[in-house]
Amino acid sequence: MASKVIHAIYTDDDLLLQAVKQVRDARYHIAEIYTPFPVHGLDKAMGLEPTRLAIASFIYGLIGMSVAILMMNFIMISDWPQDIGGKPSFSFLQNLPAFVPIIFELTVFFAAHLMVITFYMRSKLWPFKAAENPDVRTTDDHFLMEIDASNHSVEELSKFLYNTGALEIKLIEN
Structure with missing residues (x-):
């Protein structure tokens, strides 16, 4: 048919x-x-379900934060402890204030990059994929x-x- x-x-x-x-x-x-361009309110007018991308982004941020904490604990505390500026590296919690910028940056890095990858996979946008646009005027x-x-x-x-x-x-x- x-x-x-x-x-x-x-x-x-x-x-x-x-x-x-x-x-x-x-x-x-x-x-x-x-x-x-994105039309505000179109998803609700079409009756589409709310997106779960915010949940995925939060999970990706938690993964980035975990990687940052584990990486800094291994590098700065376990593997190669250093006495920098008179601040000994005996425990992670003592040095946590110095690690906060790195934790923040890796959290944002993981969330942003994994969200882009998730978006491309979810949208089926692969490199060198032919456009599926039915009318050229919809891009203008x-x-x-x-x-x-x-x-x-x-x-x-x-x-x-x-x-x-x-x-x-x-x-x-x-």
């Missing part, structure tokens, strides 16, 4: 947001939306809403989308 998808193109982000609400109220399934100034039309009348759906403010509508059959 061939699947039908309708691409509705909009020129304004507020118009797109209103159209998404109208399309969802009419019980049509929105497959994807392509925008040239247009917004595209992709709606599954397999179980609906194409003419009725097209008319409905024009009434929501769509500038252009294309039928794509796979």
Whole structure:
């Protein structure tokens, strides 16, 4: 069975947001939306679940902090203790104030780098991957809403989308 998808193109982000609400109220399934910039409130209008990236970032920060503490305890206390400026390195807790900047920097480093890697893996953005953008104008100034039309009348759906403010509508059959 061939699947039908309708691409509705909009020129304004507020118009797109209103159209998404109208399309969802009419019980049509929105497959994807392509925008040239993030549209505030679009995820809630589409009914998407909240992201768990903040939890992942916190865990990555804890990993970075743990690595920093273990690394400095091994290097400065166990492996090569040094008497620097009259401050002996007998215990980690005595020298903790000197280690705070390193702990902070490695926490931020791990959280930032692992979040970028997580984002690329989650988004399936690999090096040298071909673009999956259905319309080139969505990288500049247009917004595209992709709606599954397999179980609906194409003419009725097209008319409905024009009434929501769509500038252009294309039928794509796979």
